[in-house]
Every structure is written in structure tokens, then in C-alpha cells.
Amino acid sequence: MSDEADAKTRLLVITAVRLASAALIGVGMAIVAGKIDIPRPAGIAFIVFGLLELLLLPPFLIRKWKSPER
Numbered sequence: 001m002s003d004e005a006d007a008k009t010r011l012l013v014i015t016a017v018r019l020a021s022a023a024l025i026g027v028g029m030a031i032v033a034g035k036i037d038i039p040r041p042a043g044i045a046f047i048v049f050g051l052l053e054l055l056l057l058p059p060f061l062i063r064k065w066k067s068p069e070r
Contacts, residue, residue: 010065014058018058020053024053025046025047031046
């Protein structure tokens with residue numbers, strides 16, 4: 001793959017991680033609000049894991065994929 005294709009793929013993965021995190025938080029909020037019939041502690045867990053994923057995973061991937069200094 002070319003450098004440009006690698007960059008596009010990495011951007012797509014980071015964006016997908018952010019969207020999945022937001023979706024997880026949204027589902028957790030719907031559970032806590034009673035819109036989805038699942039126990040409330042599961043909703044709280046969804047929110048917590050979604051926030052952790054949103055805050056920790058993209059910076060980790062960015063650091064891992066950072067191009068070396070030339």
C-alpha cells in the first residue's frame with residue numbers, strides 16, 4: 001500500500017472507533033433512561049466502557065501509527 005492509502009485506512013479506523021464509542025454511550029444512555037428493557041447496571045457499564053474507549057483508544061492508535069521522524 002502507498003503512504004496515502006495507509007493514512008486513509010488509519011483515519012477510517014480511528015473514525016469508526018469514535019463512532020462505535022459514541023453508539024455504545026448512546027445505547028447505555030437509552031438503557032439508563034428506560035427506553036431499552038435491559039437492567040440499569042448494564043447501561044451504566046455501557047456508558048463507562050464507551051467513555052473509556054472514546055478517551056483512550058484513539059490517542060493510543062494515533063501514537064502507535066505515528067510516522068517515524070525522518
